[in-house]
Amino acid sequence: xxxxxxxxxxxxxxxxxxxxxxxxxxxxxxxxxxxxxxxxxxxxxxxxxxxxxxxxxxxxxxxxxxxxxxxxxxxxxxxxxxxxxxxxxxxxxxxxxxxxxxxxxxxxxxxxxxxxxxxxxxxxxxxxxxxxxxxxxxxxxxxxxxxxxxxxxxxxxxxxxxxxxxxxxxxxxxxxxxxxxxxxxxxxxxxxxxxxxxxxxxxxxxxxxxxxxxxxxxxxxxxxxxxxxxxxxxxxxxxxxxxxxxxxxxxxxxxxxxxxxxxxxxxxxxxxxxxxxxxxxxxxxxxxxxxxxxxxxxxxxxxxxxxxxxxxxxxxxxxxxxxxxxxxxxxxxxxxxxxxxxxxxxxxxxxxxxxxxxxxxxxxxxxxxxxxxxxxxxxxxxxxxxxxxxxxxxxxxxxxxxxxxxxx
Amino acid sequence: xxxxxxxxxxxxxxxxxxxxxxxxxxxxxxxxxxxxxxxxxxxxxxxxxxxxxxxxxxxxxxxxxxxxxxxxxxxxxxxxxxxxxxxxxxxxxxxxxxxxxxxxxxxxxxxxxxxxxxxxxxxxxxxxxxxxxxxxxxxxxxxxxxxxxxxxxxxxxxxxxxxxxxxxxxxxxxxxxxxxxxxxxxxxxxxxxxxxxxxxxxxxxxxxxxxxxxxxxxxxxxxxxxxxxxxxxxxxxxxxxxxxxxxxxxxxxxxxxxxxxxxxxxxxxxxxxxxxxxxxxxxxxxxxxxxxxxxxxxxxxxxxxxxxxxxxxxxxxxxxxxxxxxxxxxxxxxxxxxxxxxxxxxxxxxxxxxxxxxxxxxxxxxxxxxxxxxxxxxxxxxx
Numbered sequence: 001x002x003x004x005x006x007x008x009x010x011x012x013x014x015x016x017x018x019x020x021x022x023x024x025x026x027x028x029x030x031x032x033x034x035x036x037x038x039x040x041x042x043x044x045x046x047x048x049x050x051x052x053x054x055x056x057x058x059x060x061x062x063x064x065x066x067x068x069x070x071x072x073x074x075x076x077x078x079x080x081x082x083x084x085x086x087x088x089x090x091x092x093x094x095x096x097x098x099x100x101x102x103x104x105x106x107x108x109x110x111x112x113x114x115x116x117x118x119x120x121x122x123x124x125x126x127x128x129x130x131x132x133x134x135x136x137x138x139x140x141x142x143x144x145x146x147x148x149x150x151x152x153x154x155x156x157x158x159x160x161x162x163x164x165x166x167x168x169x170x171x172x173x174x175x176x177x178x179x180x181x182x183x184x185x186x187x188x189x190x191x192x193x194x195x196x197x198x199x200x201x202x203x204x205x206x207x208x209x210x211x212x213x214x215x216x217x218x219x220x221x222x223x224x225x226x227x228x229x230x231x232x233x234x235x236x237x238x239x240x241x242x243x244x245x246x247x248x249x250x251x252x253x254x255x256x257x258x259x260x261x262x263x264x265x266x267x268x269x270x271x272x273x274x275x276x277x278x279x280x281x282x283x284x285x286x287x288x289x290x291x292x293x294x295x296x297x298x299x300x301x302x303x304x305x306x307x308x309x310x311x312x313x314x315x316x317x318x319x320x321x322x323x324x325x326x327x328x329x330x331x332x333x334x335x336x337x338x339x340x341x342x343x344x345x346x347x348x349x350x351x352x353x354x355x356x357x358x359x360x361x362x363x364x365x366x367x368x369x370x371x372x373x374x375x376x377x378x379x380x381x382x383x384x385x386x387x388x389x390x391x392x393x394x395x396x397x398x399x400x401x402x403x404x405x406x407x408x
Numbered sequence: 409x410x411x412x413x414x415x416x417x418x419x420x421x422x423x424x425x426x427x428x429x430x431x432x433x434x435x436x437x438x439x440x441x442x443x444x445x446x447x448x449x450x451x452x453x454x455x456x457x458x459x460x461x462x463x464x465x466x467x468x469x470x471x472x473x474x475x476x477x478x479x480x481x482x483x484x485x486x487x488x489x490x491x492x493x494x495x496x497x498x499x500x501x502x503x504x505x506x507x508x509x510x511x512x513x514x515x516x517x518x519x520x521x522x523x524x525x526x527x528x529x530x531x532x533x534x535x536x537x538x539x540x541x542x543x544x545x546x547x548x549x550x551x552x553x554x555x556x557x558x559x560x561x562x563x564x565x566x567x568x569x570x571x572x573x574x575x576x577x578x579x580x581x582x583x584x585x586x587x588x589x590x591x592x593x594x595x596x597x598x599x600x601x602x603x604x605x606x607x608x609x610x611x612x613x614x615x616x617x618x619x620x621x622x623x624x625x626x627x628x629x630x631x632x633x634x635x636x637x638x639x640x641x642x643x644x645x646x647x648x649x650x651x652x653x654x655x656x657x658x659x660x661x662x663x664x665x666x667x668x669x670x671x672x673x674x675x676x677x678x679x680x681x682x683x684x685x686x687x688x689x690x691x692x693x694x695x696x697x698x699x700x701x702x703x704x705x706x707x708x709x710x711x712x713x714x715x716x717x718x719x720x721x722x723x724x725x726x727x728x729x730x731x732x733x734x735x736x737x738x739x740x741x742x743x744x745x746x747x748x749x750x751x752x753x754x755x756x757x758x759x760x761x762x763x764x765x766x767x768x769x770x771x772x773x774x775x776x777x778x779x780x781x782x783x784x785x786x787x788x789x790x791x
Contacts, residue, residue: 009434186427187423190427
């Protein structure tokens with residue numbers, strides 16, 4: 001359910017009014033929970049099988065959390081964690097229909113076509129963070145209402161931003177305490193949300209018209225090739241960052257501070273920088289919960305450089321697979337992982353070659369920065385292609401480019 | 409507004425006002441969008457369809473009465489056909505749309521549908537209604553073409569390939585929509601409309617993807633008449649009302665205007681003379697045909713001595729223009745082609761008539777083509 005659906009907007013309006021009503025006191029929290037459940041049910045098209053699948057994911061995870069919380073031994077907690085993770089990932093791969101993985105075991109789809117899995121990828125990450133923190137003893141209690149609100153919060157359910165549980169809980173408590181929100185926060189929040197709507201439904205819509213292969217194939221000229229190549233990245237940014245503006249703005253208007261997800265990603269000077277500006281919350285979670293643990297573990301057995309390379313490639317592969325169920329997404333992740341590895345090696349090389357002062361001058365050089373940004377964005381744009389277009393489409397585009405080059 | 413200012417205002421009412429505005433505004437916008445009528449935009453759709461057809465060799469130009477001719481009937485002869493007809497086209501527009509087609513595609517055959525009503529001195533749209541729309545996307549190119557009355561100059565211009573490249577870039581693509589909006593005159597923003605076109609506001613909304621254009625033009629440029637088909641299918645179409653000839657004679661821009669001055673437009677005749685001389689010079693075979701009408705409509709003309717005389721004069725004009733590369737098919741030549749039962753109003757048809765008309769035109773055009781071709785060969789041999 002998108003926010004341009006009148007029903008979704010009506011629900012969002014209702015939530016805005018209720019959560020802004022200070023006089024409702026603690027009831028606001030209960031209303032928040034109720035709205036979240038209704039929103040999720042509507043997002044899943046009130047499909048019985050989808051609701052059951054989501055319920056199973058939540059119940060199994062919550063059960064695992066409770067078990068870990070009552071276990072004094074860290075070994076038992078680890079066993080529970082790995083059992084849950086194995087079960088959860090297996091379920092996720094089946095439910096999200098990763099055929100290129102499941103076909104090693106069984107051919108065809110294992111789930112009914114009516115199954116809706118919107119938001120499940122984000123729930124998986126939230127659950128993973130929560131489970132790791134519980135396993136490591138960082139959490140000593142996970143109240144059921146906080147747990148449900150954390151996983152099903154209507155503003156972040158579909159596409160984030162991904163928030164950590166402790167940060168979420170602090171905000172949730174504020175809601176329960178009926179603390180008032182400063183008027184300036186309300187105005188700034190709503191202003192941002194309104195701007196987000198314009199980005200999503202006006203600007204992104206406009207860009208999406210050109211994000212089809214026909215833009216270039218119907219007009220095989222260099223200018224259309226450029227328009228075609230830029231259209232999808234521009235659309236993706238406007239749509240996703242617009243969505244984040246909406247949810248961050250709405251949450252801010254009712255006193256919830258959600259983390260930022262974008263910081264001018266198309267100004268990044270390398271792929272490393274790009275991922276610190278694009279889908280920031282995902283990058284941070286991957287870094288903290290996947291990359292660092294893997295790198296640390298590997299570094300115990302192999303030198304640091306290969307450990308870094310392997311951890312990076314694996315983290316980005318997981319990131320790619322998480323984005324979608326076709327193999328194109330895995331390739332997308334690997335390409336970005338390779339990009340990050342190259343940047344890291346290049347940076348290390350520079351550090352060895354240049355003195356500190358020279359390195360500083362190199363980094364501050366505007367021309368180098370401009371060239372880096374252009375180079376980086378070209379790489380990003382090209383690696384985004386399999387994200388949106390099928391192999392057959394890309395093949396046609398490639399033929400078009402070949403013909404175009406031939407004409408010149 | 410600074411934060412201090414906000415704090416100094418009574419907070420709660422301001423907060424609630426902002427929330428209510430935020431909640432209510434989209435609904436108001438949705439309501440307003442509902443008020444913008446859902447009108448197909450023939451011109452834009454047609455230009456898009458034209459842009460997607462890089463290899464055309466046969467076009468039909470004319471007003472809405474030719475718009476039902478489709479490629480199906482010409483494809484069998486190996487012709488690549490496109491319908492360049494537009495609603496409410498004046499002679500001035502016919503010239504413009506034909507020049508547009510000739511300048512953009514290697515056209516080898518031309519079909520022109522002519523309506524008696526479009527050549528009267530008091531025709532309210534004697535001058536182009538589509539000029540702005542052609543000129544904005546094409547910049548000065550079309551205007552240049554318009555100024556060129558001498559066909560030799562047109563030939564010279566055709567050789568300017570770099571200009572063609574620029575023109576193609578500007579004209580046959582989606583940017584045209586944006587260019588149209590960007591260059592639209594401020595005073596026409598909400599009000600100016602021409603037949604078969606959406607309002608500028610509607611166009612703007614369609615570009616933003618908020619209110620899609622109602623698709624009415626087929627890939628070959630022919631009109632789909634989707635609403636009419638649907639209405640007929642559902643038994644909702646009011647044949648009695650729409651086929652009533654009197655409607656044409658009581659409308660403000662109706663055939664009554666013939667009676668105002670009682671003469672054919674000399675400037676329109678000049679336009680057609682120019683068109684025919686261009687085609688002749690280029691050796692492009694053409695068929696000009698009289699568009700169809702209900703027998704009751706023709707009876708109405710016949711019963712009025714002035715109109716009867718004017719129509720005779722009008723037909724004679726085209727007969728006089730005939731040459732080895734141009735043939736005029738008047739209503740007599742087209743006898744049996746227009747089936748009165750196929751007309752859903754006094755002048756527009758669907759059904760088998762379009763097939764019969766296309767077959768007749770294609771046969772005549774083939775015959776003109778062979779004559780025109782042999783003459784051209786003889787002429788070039790003499791040279």
